[in-house]
Amino acid sequence: MNTSELIHRLRVQLKQLEQEVLQHDSQLAKGQRKLLHDTERFNHGLFNQSGAQLAPCISQISNKITQLEKLLKGNISTSTVALSCEGIQDRFTALRRALNTTTLDVKSAEQQRVSRIANAKQRRQQSHADSGFSWIASGVMHNSHQLYDELNKHLNWVQTFEQKIADLQSKLENCHSADKIALQNEILLVHRRLGKCRQAISYIEDRIQAFERPYRSHNR
Known part of the structure; x- marks a missing residue:
């Protein structure tokens, strides 16, 4: 596979994933966006993103593909190219996983919210009881x-x-x-x-x- 074909395949793969991501983000309920607002769903080494919406990840993968394209125009080793391609594929995999786990992440965030409210109420009740x-x-x-x-x-x-x-x-x-x-x-x-x-x-x-x-x- 030549370099132009490699870049073309990656961009086609990204375009397909982008459609899924845009559909995912458009279907998010307001409550889901609020619950996951401060949730980091990826390793820092993969994406700089937090919250329920995944669209920011598409542009970040696109930037990685552009970087790879520039590397391929230079005189670089095969191992460096392979490492860059592996990093891009890791991002594809992580983003697909996030698409499939939004519902689970929302449930987890809701359970944590309920737990925090219950703990805060218990602390207030204990403080009230200890106050005399x-x-x-x-x-x-x-x-x-x-x-x-x-x-x-x-x-x-x-x-x-x-x-x-x-x-x-x-x-x-x-x-x-x-x-x-x-x-x-x-x-x-x-x-x-x-x-x-x-x-x-x-x-x-x-x-x-x-x-x-x-x-x-x-x-x-």
């Missing part, structure tokens, strides 16, 4: 709007407790000595509730910041 505020509804910890509602509820409780303490202090100043111990104990109890409520407010504010931090970073 497990009496706050667990579902609230996964919803920023509910967190704000919970924050407002606790802020209202603070006002209620502070008013309650003020009322009890007023009663204490004017009560009989026999009633003072009971009132002092009640004031102490409300103070404890107020302290716990303020701690919960700090905890909820931290959770709100944790929710909003990724959003703010994304929109910078």
